[in-house]
Amino acid sequence: MQLRTVRGAERHGKLGEKLDMPKDFRATTLERAIGRSLAAWRNERAFSLAEAGMRVGFSSAKLSTMENAVQPSAPVDIMALGYAYRVPTTEWQAVVLQAQHAERSRSDLRRVEVFDPAADFVSLVFEATWLRAFTTDLVPTVFHLAGYTNAAMQAGDPERTARWAKVREACSARLTDKDPLVVQAVFPEAVLWQVVGGPRVMKAQLLHLMEVSEHPAVSVQVVPRGAGAYPAMGSPFTLLGFPHRQHNEVAYMETFLKGEYVEEPGLIEQCTRQFTSLQKIALSPGESLELIAEAAAEL
Missing domain, CATH: 1.10.260.40 (lambda repressor-like DNA-binding domains)
Known part of the structure; x- marks a missing residue:
């Protein structure tokens, strides 16, 4: 031209x-x-x-x-x-x-929102064969006790509180399936010392975390304070895999504003690499269990 x-x-x-x-x-x-x-x-x-x-x-x-x-x-x-x-x-x-x-x-x-990933997430938990969760501030949602969830939400977001309760119930139900959901969780040590809901609520949550971590399909790893900077720092996410070849892996991310799915294969691969790196930096499941027990004993 x-x-x-x-x-x-x-x-x-x-x-x-x-x-x-x-x-x-x-x-x-x-x-x-x-x-x-x-x-x-x-x-x-x-x-x-x-x-x-x-x-x-x-x-x-x-x-x-x-x-x-x-x-x-x-x-x-x-x-x-x-x-x-x-x-x-x-x-x-x-x-x-x-x-x-x-x-x-x-x-x-200008279009009306027709799909809400935050509301749909619990359905994916039911359908998944494995779930990998990385959190930065709280115990992973799938391991919450009701009191811990309520305290974390501070009764300020009833819809989100209800959604988290459904996710917790879905995970609990899947762990008792014939083919249980395989759950791998990683979070920083600071989560253990953040006394959400007061000592009583937090201690109950840590004891529950210890109990569920002994399930053969569950792996809980803690990134120790001495690790310094670590992959995906400040960016929590959950990865899910499914039994059908036609269903790609999905990453789920949520803020207090909304939930969002990431489905592009290249981005999923990045999330997978980040999670693998986190597992390498974190304490072993056995060492993590000892650290959780230590935090519970302090309460």
């Missing part, structure tokens, strides 16, 4: 039409990143807004709104800027792809 073609399209309304955005428009972080890329292209070439506008046939005002993400940047407009600024093809194509994704994402935001 030559520059005169871009300008001609602009004059005929095929490019650069100013969007009539609603007053409540708010740019996403991706749209803001796109704007920064456009500004960087222009600044790298030392073009003023007026000079850049003349080259592509856009007004200075339009370029400013694009760079500052006051309105979405249309993919065709980004393409025009890429040609006008002589940006390397692969570079402007990458930003065009970002803009196309931003358009789809903005459309998705």
Whole structure:
């Protein structure tokens, strides 16, 4: 596409039409990143807004709104800027792809949420053959006692409390199956000394953890304080595997805001590597059991 073609399209309304955005428009972080890329292209070439506008046939005002993400940047407009600024093809194509994704994402935001991973997670626990949990602040949900869950939630999130109770019940039921759920858990030592719910509740939770860790299908490992920094630090996650070949492994992550599934094979492989590294750094199951008993005795 030559520059005169871009300008001609602009004059005929095929490019650069100013969007009539609603007053409540708010740019996403991706749209803001796109704007920064456009500004960087222009600044790298030392073009003023007026000079850049003349080259592509856009007004200075339009370029400013694009760079500052006051309105979405249309993919065709980004393409025009890429040609006008002589940006390397692969570079402007990458930003065009970002803009196309931003358009789809903005459309998705207007849709009604039809699937809630947090609510669905308990079903996956029932279906799974193995579960690997890494937590950073609490005992893994699958091993919770009711009092510990209630204390952790501080009665501030009844829906989440109910979901965690169902996950705990699902795991308990699966451990008594003919083919029990294989559970591997890793968490830092600090979890043992965080007295959630007071000494009585915490001691009961630790004793329960000791009891369940003796189940042949359960492995509990603690990352000792002396280990220093460790893989996935501050980023809890749960991995699940399933009996059917058609069902891929899934990673589940949850915050107080929402739950989220990760299903891309490459990302699952990263989670698997992180968990394996955690197991290598952590104490053995036997050593971990001794540490849990020590923490319980202190309460």
